[in-house]
Amino acid sequence: MDHRQYIEQYLSADVDGALNPAERQAVAAHLAVCADCRQRQADERALKAMVRQGLPILPAPPELRRNIIHALDREDARRLTARRRTLWIGSFAALATAAVLLLLIVAGGPGRQSPANRALQSAVADYLQAERGFTASPAISSQADLALALTNEFGYPFIWDFSPLGLTLAGARIDHRPDGGTVAYSLYKGKAGSILCINLRQVDFAIPPGGQVVHGIHFYRSGDVWVGVVNYGSVFCYFVTRLTPAQMMPALVRNAPNAGA
């Protein structure tokens, strides 16, 4: 190790105690013979101390603390309302979709709904609700915002480009469920129709059998509503729409995991 190497590559980490054993040994050997670097080490320590001393922790404004408490109160109220709404929508969905679920593949026969099929029914119910009215988050107003929000929640921007279908992002939101789960909704609309994308993490979950596979996406039909399902590890993406897979093809070709297959 030479003088320049120590300063440029090891000095900061040395002062922070962040060198690995081999580096520590090499640094110790160099410092034993380089008085200038020993002085630089002392200077770096002094600089670090000065930064800490010159930037003390400041008290947060009292109104900030109050505002945060109020925000937590509102969040608690929102969760309680969402929980009640989920129960209500669940009941409504059962009534509204019972008549149109005849073609949906049910694993295990009538009367035994698998988690996978409950998920498909829930996705259809969410789409029907979105057609009546979709509550969007003002914080997500573009594909870029959505990509960032999805990355924050799921670690990856699971967004699709539906512009080949003439559909653009009409709104999106992230719901935090009472059970701790997170669901991201993004609604795309245009003259051709609409698509609701639903992203959520589902552990120990498998895509139900019997779907029509197009470009790596499993499609299921519920009356005139189609549900496409694809997963990236434990994150599942549902596309719910009245467009058929054939009508969606331009977007599937552009975005799907097995595009061209």
Place this chain on the structure above:
Amino acid sequence: MGTGDSQNRKRFEQEALPHLDTLFTTALHLTRNRDDASDLSQETMLRAYRSFHQFQPGTDCRAWLLTILYNAFRSRYARERRREQPSTTTEEFERALEVESNRNHSSADPEQMLARSSLEPDVQKALYSLPQEFRTALLLVDVNELSYEEAAKAMEVPIGTVRSRLSRARAMMRYALKQATRIGRSTGS
């Protein structure tokens, strides 16, 4: 509110809220604006509350909150772009540091600076002149005493990047503080 919810809320107030001063101070140095710092701190606490179920009890809550803070800052920073005052660019600093490295290093400079009575405005001003990614590295490691691993997680960069940013950040601080000392000497302050 159910019993589970109220316990969750109580636990959050006990574990997370005590770190509000740290969050506000860091937010202030990131945004360089008190109102923005308050907004960012509030947004951070709300995000933290919503994902409190992901926090492992017994682990460093402060480091977890600072990670959320920096993520929230980056989301806002990406949206609001150039609302912040311009800091010296990395290129400008690198050129100045290159010139400085060819001069004699005065090893007494940090001690001289420490001896000055009014330290805070100089250090804060120097910090605010740093480009954002270097300012962040300094705030997380030097001010908040996060380990390199914790800082890497907060900034979502490799540990090697934290190390190099910190090294450059300190060189930039040294230069900025030295400039402030020279100006102080020349104006007699």
